[in-house]
Amino acid sequence: MRKKETITTIKAAKGERKLVMLTAYDALFASLLHEAADMLLVGDSLNMSFLGEPDTLSATMEQMIYHTRAVCNGAPEAFVICDMPFGSVNTPDEALANCVKVFQQTRADAVKIEGGTERAPLIRHLVDNAIAVMGHVGLKPQSVRSEGGYIVQGRDEESFKKVLEDARAVEAAGAFALVIEGVTPDLAEAVTKAVKIPVIGIGAGRATDGQVLVWSDMLGFFEAFKPKFVKRYLNGAELVRNAAKTYAEEVKEGKFPEDMHTYGK
Incomplete structure (x- = not known):
């Protein structure tokens, strides 16, 4: 059993x-992933992977708390982070009230909040x-929706400077770490060097302090689309389909259940 990470060790x-981070939703x-990961992120990505929504925006506080409780129950030794959903942190007081709910109703160790300079005062609060x-x-x-799609950052001077400024503001506000997503490798490297807190990359190249992937992408269960930055370490969807097909065939042919699967007198 691995020793639980803390903010200090991270x-x-x-x-x-x-640092290794994976998403988990149940x-x-x-329980299967925590031995490999330093941190488990209960991401609002669950809305796309498991609810079938086109984006993450409809995730609710109730959903995030439910799934965070499940993850904490399944991996009590893991360092668990709850993604704060869209609309839950619009003001400092609203953010504090919702984050207090997360801490009171789950055993999460931290929350994750999207945004840079505009979120810095809220993060400090x-x-x-x-x-x-x-x-x-x-x-x-x-x-x-407000930015017109999933747009890679850092390909122009303006976005490069903005993300760098955002990272510094988040660090100054007191965040213990940050995720950097969908940026050019040179921008990710610049951010990693510019701040003293760990930078966890996703679609950001190798120069960051760690990586995070959505588990259903990494294990090949989510097939609707495959982002460029995802490496599939298992063809999970095919394995499940084949297993279900074999089960169905054995039921139809009378091969299952065998004697070993039945109760004696």
Whole structure:
């Protein structure tokens, strides 16, 4: 059993070891994944992967708390982060009230909040009230409608400077780490060097302090589309389909259940 990470050990990892983060949405997969991962993120990506929505925006506080409780129950030794859903952190007071709900109703260790300079005062308010915050800069899925899609950041000077400024603001506000998503590798490297907190990349190249992937992407269960940055370490969907097909054939042919699967007198 691995020793549970803390904010202190995560921050100390910068420059010393690469950090591994995976998403998890339920107790079963949390129990399977936590040994490999330093952190488990209960991402609002569950809305796309498991509810079939086109984006993350309709995820609710009730959903996030439910799934975070499940992950904490399945992997009590894991460092668990709850993604704060769209619309739950519009003001500092609203954000604090919702984050307090997360901490009171789950055993989450931290929350994750999208946004940079505009979110810095809010992050500071949370940190000052004992809420551990992971930031999220670069491509922000919760801004997909207002920004006109999933647009890679850092390909022009303006977005390069903006993401760098955002990362510094999030660090100054007291975040213990940040996710950087959908940016050019040179921007991710610049951000990683510019801040003293760990930078976890997704679609951001190798120069970051760690990586995060959605587990259903990484294991090949989600087939609707495959982002360029995803590497599939298992063809999970095919394995499940084949297993279900074999089960169905054995039922139809009378091969299942066998004697070993039945109760004796």
